[in-house]
Amino acid sequence: MQKLGDFKLPHFFNYPPYFTLQPVRDTREKQIQVQLWKELILDYCKTQKIFVIGLEEEFPLFTNHVIERSLTHEARATFLSALVSEGRAEWMDKGHRKCLILWHRIQDWADILIQFAKDNGLEDGVVTIEEIRSGTESQGTELHGIDRTILNRALKLLEQKGKLVVFKGASTDDEGVKFSL
Amino acid sequence: MRRRPGIGGLQTHAAARDQFRLLGENVAKIRTDLMKEQLATFRSQLEDFARKHKNDIRKNPAFRSQFHEMCAKVGVDPLASNKGFWAELLGIGDFYYELGVQIVDICLATRAHNGGLINLQELCHLLRQRRKSDRGVVSEDDCLRAISKLKVLGSGFEVISVGKKKLVRSVPTELNKDHNEILELAQAQGFVTVDEVERRLSWSSGRAVDALDTLLDEGLAMIDDGHRDGKRRYWFPCVSPISSLVGVDS
DSSP, X not given: OOEETTEEOOGGGGXXXXXXXXXXXXXXXXXXXXXXXXXXXXHHHHHHTOOEEETTSOOGGGEEXXXXXXXXXXXXXXXXXHHHHTTSEEESSTTSOEEEEOSSOHHHHHHHHHHHHHHTTOTTOXXXXXXXXXXXXXXXXXXXXXXXXXXXXXXXXXXXXXXXXXXXXXXXXXXXXXXXX | OOOOSHHHHHHHHHHHHHHHHHHHHHHHHHHHHHHHHHHHHHHHHHHHHHHHTHHHHHHOHHHHHHHHHXXXXXXXXXXXXXXXXXXXXXXXXXXXXXXXXXXXXXXXXXXXXXXXXXXXXXXXXXXXXXXXXXXXXXOXXXXXXXXXXXXXXXXXXXXXXXXXXXXXXXXXXXXXXXXXXXXXXXXXXXXXXXXXXXXXXXXXXXXXXXXXXXXXXXXXXXXXXXSTTOOOEEEOGGGSOGXXXXXXXX
């Protein structure tokens, strides 16, 4: 099985026609859905902790050098749009050039944050944003290295539910969170 | 018999003919009876044989295949019903029933990839993978027998020949001769181009495109526009080797 670094690539990745957007509707659906491109993109991003995909950039999944095939811009846009319509991704710009990948949905991230607070005795505590993203407590958890946009969205969601309050410090580094679980 | 003149002669002749006819019928009946008796003997000997070699039949596909041939000659079908002597003795009904179920499973699982047409070799390979080593070897002959039993399910389970290979069809798609020839051509590299089809089969462009479009619509072909020579390739998952398979990791 071919690998991208540590990541095991599925068999279909080596079959040239999967790199061409299929014209027949049923075939195209199978190409995108059903554990093919959609799942592959989500899985890969999850294991590699990739949060943003730039359509015009060198994203490893868009090209298979072994079989010399590359996804056209249209194909990339189509696959990512499929993720967007299922709430597993969001376009970050009007031109659809950058895509935020939600391999965990915002709600899932919110749940992970709550669990993090409980695990670290922070039900009533205070922690900085940076500590959440790169502190010792977050090491080994999914929160480590989380994208700022996503984190902010999850925090906002929890704030609306009254689970925490976000406060700004003197500088960006001082932004913090007070939990009230 | 010499004919005597006159009415008497005619009557004798008729009587003689009747007698010959009766004799003929008797002989025929004796022959049939004899044959029936021989057949019955043969059948009971076959049953003895089956009893004695039950394990071999279960475990050895070559043996199993020859056993089936012997049965066929005698007009016995061990798979005809799931009850009765044969099923109980050999559990063979179960064996093929189980095989049939697994074959249907595999065909369904791979349908998204190959459009409902799968290479017999590949099917057997996947079958063996799924069964691992605890049930004895499964041969292509076994697969074919199980599939012939599946035909009663209707919905198009059938084995078709394309060139030297056999493909198992699990969808009601009708393949005509043109489609068949394209599939055979595709066996070499897994794909064809319109040019190649026109050239190798001496077809008009229209004919080639029509046939390929149908195969595309039926989900049996996928297009590939990514080669640097810019030529569109039509790939056929059903003729491609196992390593390009998707979705059947067991």
